[in-house]
Amino acid sequence: MFEKILQEMSQAVIDGNKEKCEELTRKLLGLGRSPKEILDRGLVPGMDVVGIRFRDNIIFVPEVLISARAMKASLAILEPLLTQGEVKEVGTCVIGTVKGDIHDIGKNIVGMMLKGAGFKVIDLGVDTKVEKFIDAIKREKPDIVGMSALLTTTMGYMKVVVDKIKEEGLAVKTMIGGAPVSQAFAEKIGADRYAKNAAEAVKRAKELVGVATIAVSDQSSVISHQ
């Protein structure tokens, strides 16, 4: 019975049905399912499908935001219940939109997907200065720093951050994304990875921490055809 509810929950994430997500989360908890199982088998497969559909231009930013909101509502119920040690994080990411840039939609979507993939995500917000990135790296000891920029006038700041990380000799990998950013740009400024979209960001993040990527496309077909 709960298998079906978990599937319904994935579908509710895909549909962006926040109320249903909350309702099913409570229902599953009531049936004695663990928060981790609900997360791993209800929410995450749903967000995986959202990521793939976004990548493939089947859905666009508004749909992803609505799905992210549904997932967030469910996470708000689950997170206080997730006991320490129960969920082994695959890695830690510090993310932020760089100085001078207030665009956070792409960054938020990536943050949500990374969370869904099991990363601990520390979001520094928008207009993030290099000092703030460096402080967060020293404090949180993340595996990855993710930077976002939407403007050609702000993308250059990514190099400022990458340079500072190298200058301070901090052992952290860098990953960048955003509309004007490209693989060539990433190579030029010495960033470790470039991700074209949120689904790819998860893939690259997993590469950086050495976790194998599961073929989510198989799961997605199951869910989308139910």
Added chain:
Amino acid sequence: MNNHQFLQFLQSGKILVSDGAMGTELQKRGMPVGVCPEEFNISHPEIVQGIYKDYYDAGSDLVTTNTFGANRSRLAMHGFENRVREFCVKSVELALAVCPDKSGKFVAGSMGPTGDLIEPLGPRTAREVYDIFSEQAEALAEGGADALFIETMMAAEEAEIAVRAAKEKTNLPVAATMTFEFGKAGLRTMWGVDVKTAVSRLTDAGVDIIGSNCGRGFDEMIAIVRELRPLTVKPIIAQSNAGIPDWVDGISVYTETPEIIEPKAQEILDLGVNIIGGCCGTGPAHIRTMRRLVDKKQSL
């Protein structure tokens, strides 16, 4: 020039050459990364005006003001939310001062997105967004702009609100351009708006000129114009980026040179655009090329 002349020019069949980029030109001329480009209207008027002048000298019939982000919401990031009017009026005045004193030369007030999400996706109400655009439109009109150019729009709703505010609060002609990318679903904005939807919604909102700006380069702009042209009888405008940026010596350098874009710009003209220009990465040299092509076409 008054606004009637602007639309009359287009209706007479004349093709206008707009300008190239502002942001990347400001960077080339020393603007540091991360500062507020619109504040340069006040602190570095000679740089902003120098860009306008270079565009007019290169053959632009109109320049677009350095006010892309001069709305209350975006300026708030820099603590300048109460300087919308000051930045907008000054930016238009700087352009008017170097606008060649002859018929057919214009100043267009640039209006970019607020960067906000509108309900139910985000916290902003449609009314608030309308007020934000109204304030900017009125300030640009007060400065003496001949037209308002609403640019780089991705969400149909925000573009519509901007057009309504501009039309209702000023008597200026209004152009609206959206940014499309080619993907598996064809040409769409990041919000999923296709060209057909953009045309119908902007037309309903009362726009005078429809088009596209920014994007991934001239090849995609050709595809956009090809799709857009049969969908409207209104004048259309195409302002492409010069490809995708690369990074050289601390600034973003775009890959499509004036030589590369020449045949592509020709194709865009032949598809029937009424205003051609550039966006990120295009500079006076690109405009000179377009000027030459337009003059040749109009002398035929």
